[in-house]
Amino acid sequence: MKLLYKKLILGFAFAGVVATSCSDEDYVDANTNPDILNEVPPENQFLSATISLHSQDFEAFYDTYRRIMPWMQYVTPQNGNGASFTSNIDNFSQRYGRLYTGIGDALVDMEKLVEKLPEEDQPKYVHMLSIARILKAYYTFYVSDIYGSIPYSEAWQARYGGTMLPKYDDQQTLFNTLDQEIEQSVTALNTAQSITQVSLGNYDQYYKGDVKSWVRAGNALRLKIAMRLIKRDASKTQTIAQEVLSQAADNLMSSNSQGWVFKGTAGFTSGGNWNPDLLYSTKPLVDFMWNTNDPRIDAFFSPNGYSQANINALIADGQLPAGTVEASRRYFGGFTSPDDSKAAINKKYYTPRTVEISGSDVQVDTLSLIQRRLFQPSFDEGNGIGDGLVYLPIITYAEFCFMRAELAARSITSEDAETFYNAGVTASIMWYNQIAVDGELSNYTALGGSEISDYLSEPAVAFDNAKALDQISSQAFLNFYKQPAEGWGLWKRNGMPNATTSLVLPDLKSNGATLPIPRRAPLLLLSQASANYVNQKAAYDAMAQDAGFGAGPTDAFGRVWWDEQ
Known part of the structure; x- marks a missing residue:
């Protein structure tokens, strides 16, 4: 794994492309005009998605430190928790928007950039695109995990001539889709290609483009998704587990060095x-x-x-x-x-x-x-x-x-x-x-x-x-x-x-x-002024059919599909 230096980020961040650093105007241009990406190497979009995934300081501030950690009794304020602290869901959650602006869009752009390469060059990117699909599957799972139904199969199409009003994939369908996509990616990574592959190299902050490491990561992710199905579909959990664990030992994590972990310098989490x-x-x-x-x-x-x-x-x-x-x-x-x-x-x-x-x-x-430096190594404890x-x-x-x-x-x-x-x-x-x-x-x-x-x-x-x-x-x-x-x-x-x-x-x-403890993210209230109102309402209505959904979209004490009562 390569250490993340801000100089490295700046060196790879092309103006108007990296969503975490470009201006709003540049970002709008990039989303309405895909041709702006033509000069960007595909691997840059993988780095962009990675940085966007891990640089979510508002998620750390609100979701992690002030919501989930107190709910789960990992931390407490100095004077203890207040009488209604589990009902405080202000600014929760911060993960949804990044899927569509910063992570998923960058990885879709990556695929489109490869499609624009000369036909004889495209086979060089089979492994790279398979790795990108594993990363996209992870973050999609991470978002759906607490939201339930979200747009996926029809998402990110607008700038490439597709629908601007994507339907929502229900969580059961989505988890099956993600598992299939990860399985296909792992198979592709395990398949020898007839042409030398372009490596992600230092654009990959996890494994420096090492294919076998991504096979292990993909298999671990499949198992993780399967665990979420235990209450809903234990037979599906068993099927996935058997498929994953029956593979050769080298396809499975066997040491800490093989974990899927982003490692950066202190400056990466230095913000307030x-x-x-x-x-x-x-x-x-x-x-x-x-x-x-x-x-x-x-x-x-x-x-x-x-x-x-x-x-x-x-x-x-x-x-x-x-x-x-x-x-x-x-x-x-x-x-x-x-x-x-x-x-x-x-x-x-x-x-x-x-x-x-x-x-x-x-x-x-x-x-x-x-231990504050466990979360922010740059923290000044009075000794600098x-x-x-x-x-x-x-x-x-x-x-x-x-x-x-x-x-x-x-x-x-x-x-x-x-x-x-x-x-x-x-x-x-x-x-x-x-x-x-x-x-x-x-x-x-x-x-x-x-x-x-x-x-x-x-x-x-x-x-x-x-x-x-x-x-x-x-x-x-x-x-x-x-x-x-x-x-x-x-x-x-x-x-x-x-x-x-x-x-x-x-x-x-x-x-x-x-006190009850929240179990999902509150959903936005429906608004007929929303361009995608019809698809959004259909998704909400379908989720509400589940007895555990709760009193309404904003009820954080309700449940998503996998979290069956």
């Missing part, structure tokens, strides 16, 4: 909207990780403010008694349930102390912040701007292992659940160690000794076939700490973790009532 400050760790996660001696705890969370140096300053200021020493445990998370938070505030649990150190006021807090690497995963090897473990635990496959559970836990610990070291996290101690084997021997972690699905879900949920949207998807699919699983996520209560 990436700022993860004032997000605190949660009591459910911290307690479980502390009690099981989880090696990832210092990759996820920062120790609280009660270092011996700060304690000494508080002693000198008269705020602590002489002789107070640093505790052996400095990881404490906040309560996630509003009722518990309210009680804790009344007990002054959250009240920080402030003391002057070297001429500056320092807040000393009992709670642990999240960081310059570590940022990792933005799509499908990690650990996730691939957990999917295989779950399929086995459900008897959908005949593989050994324990083997892949242990492999998933091991891969997750090693991966977080890598990104913590490369991200130059403060207060992080690199993995060493027998930490992994010791962790796998912990009573709450050691595989127990009687509670296999519980343990697999709990560990997969922890692994998704860097991918909260996937943790949300796991919870919707399995109903785990919950208040009775190994990793205990308590019910969220406000004034004694259990």
